[in-house]
Amino acid sequence: MRRLLLLPAIALITTLTLIAPTHAADQPNFLVFVGDDMTWTDAGCFGNSEVRTPHIDQLAREGMRLTACFTPAPMCSPTRQALYTGLFPVRNGAHPNHSRIHEGLRTMPHYLGDLGYRVALTGKRHFGPNESYPFEFLGKNKNPDFDAIGKFVRDAGSAPWCLMVCSNQPHTPWNRGDAEAYPPQSLTLPPYMVDTPATRKGLSQYYAEITYMDGELGRCLDILDESGQRDRTCVVFLSEQGSSFPHCKWTLYDTGIKAAGVVVWPGVVEPGTTSDALISYVDLLPTMIEAAGSTPSDEFDGRSFLKVLDGSQQQHRETIFAVQTTRGIIKGSEAYGIRCVRDGRYKYILNLNAENEFSNTVSQDGNIFASWKRKARNDPEAAELVESYVRRPEVEFYDLESDPFELNNLAADPTPAQKDRMAELRSRLNAWMAQQGDDGAATEMQALERMSPRSADGYRRWRAQQRRSGADSAD
Known part of the structure; x- marks a missing residue:
């Protein structure tokens, strides 16, 4: 019986029907920036007045905040592989950390590549097997390669592209950014934390690394502006699962699975808006497929929330898992x-x-x-x-x-x-x-x-x- 339940996922290889748009000019570019191990509350536009996130906050002014966006797991590998497959972790086979999806499953580079996109990734990977993820890889380490990002965007010309920028921040060790900008004794602790000097020092270092990560986002946006492609690009910021503080990552509390999501898409998403529609990470890939002019298969676990983005629909899911x-x-x-x-x-x-x-x-x-x-x-x-x-x-x-x-x-x-x-x-x-x-x-x-x-x-x-x-x- 269990084998039969998994067959629909494998069947994605052969049953997905794609309807290509008439020409590339109708297709938006996608720039998706993922922050690593960041609790959803820890950005200025999501209510934290102490941490400095000017570029995330600017995106929120230019687009839509998703205040009920969730990861399907509170760990890096299952979360990312659900994002790239549109399937929940047990069904795609990658429910533990450091895991791999079932052999033969198609992923984001396959689906968008079929629609004429160049699909690239820079920064953290944490997925497997490698042959299931035929991204165009920019750089060789866990940190985004901004020179390679610039070249990729400039060389794309009029062809549509999708770029995943996967920061390794603010994942531990918290050793990036200026912790002196966050004096430990000045910080306000959330009620799930015990107030100790070690907690305050860690929070200071963590906030500094969030600000560093926000700067990485800013560099990506500068490259996009310089390319002249901002108006035809859908920019998505996602915070991934929660931080490495107790009660966050590795738990299914909202501080472990809720994500800070922001989407900017000129001409589609109304600036300065907010949606409290329940959305899962597995919904992003089907949304991108529909935005690119195609029809996503109903065999995805995810469902397109394009109508939430264009304002024609206020709700999306009844429940999150x-x-x-x-x-x-x-x-x-x-x-x-x-x-x-x-x-x-x-x-x-x-x-x-x-x-x-x-x-x-x-x-x-x-x-x-x-x-x-x-x-x-x-x-x-x-x-x-x-x-x-x-x-x-x-x-x-x-x-x-x-x-x-x-x-x-x-x-x-x-x-x-x-x-x-x-x-x-x-x-x-x-x-x-x-x-x-x-x-x-x-x-x-x-x-x-x-x-x-x-x-x-x-x-x-x-x-x-x-x-x-x-x-x-x-x-």
Whole structure:
């Protein structure tokens, strides 16, 4: 049965019908800039008055802010591969980190290439196998190559192009930018953080790297302006999953899966607008295909939100889904799978391995979380934040209107109306998992089979060392 559920994804190779536009002049260019490990709240135009993001903020004035945009996973590799395939992580095969999609699946370079586009990528890749992603690669490292970007844009001429600019910022280590511009004691901490000197120092360094990343975006926009192609280019900024602070990356809280999204498209997107339509990363590729004049296949998990961008439609999805696979990540738990479904107000989280302790580099050896644990010895609020990060019940349920940072789990004592909504969301989650071929805990245990051999072997060696030392007795 599971094999049959995966067949529609493979069938994309043979069943997609593309309707090419009449001429290239009708097709916009696409410049998509992705920031790495940045919590969605941490830009000026998304409500953070302390971090300096002048270029993101300028894009927001020129286009549309997407205030309910979500990644399908809170880790780099699954998120990016969902973006490039239009399929959710379990269905495309890349649900663990350092993973690869199923052999034969088509990706962004295939679809847009069929429509006459040059499709290039510069900066971070983090996908596999390489042959499934025939981008025109600009530069050889994780950082964008701006000389190569300039040459690519200048050489394109009248042909349409798509350029993915994938920054490695503000991914740890936070060592870019001017941290002195953010004095630690002057910063306001969100309520999910424990106030310690290590937290404040880390936040200062993280904000500095966001500003550095914003400068990279600015250089891309300057190149675009100098080329004279700004008016025919759709510019998209996405923040990817959350930062490496506890409660963010590797979790399915909004600070882990919500993305800051901005779209500027002269003549299509009205400047200075905002949309709260529920949108997923898997929706971007179908939107680009439709914007290029073609009809995206209905076998994508994603759906075009072009009508949201042109203002003719206010809503898009009823629910958002996301997955987290901790098995295989550096210093990760033997198994700690998480699934969630979210509507416009409530979120239902299912912890598939709630009997285990949630583990990653943050909880194992991060100096910030270590400072939280030290403070927790004498501070009940700190103790609660520490405990809720590493140990959670099977079900979590949050009212995001009253509790946007998801600190008050209502699952144990919901109102009658909330209980009904919990049941409805669980039913939708079950149906989605079945459609994806997701067998829950069993799928988690197969994660190493979907990873690169090097990453899987490294994880096995670390787990073996943990077992020998008795350090994982909690698992």
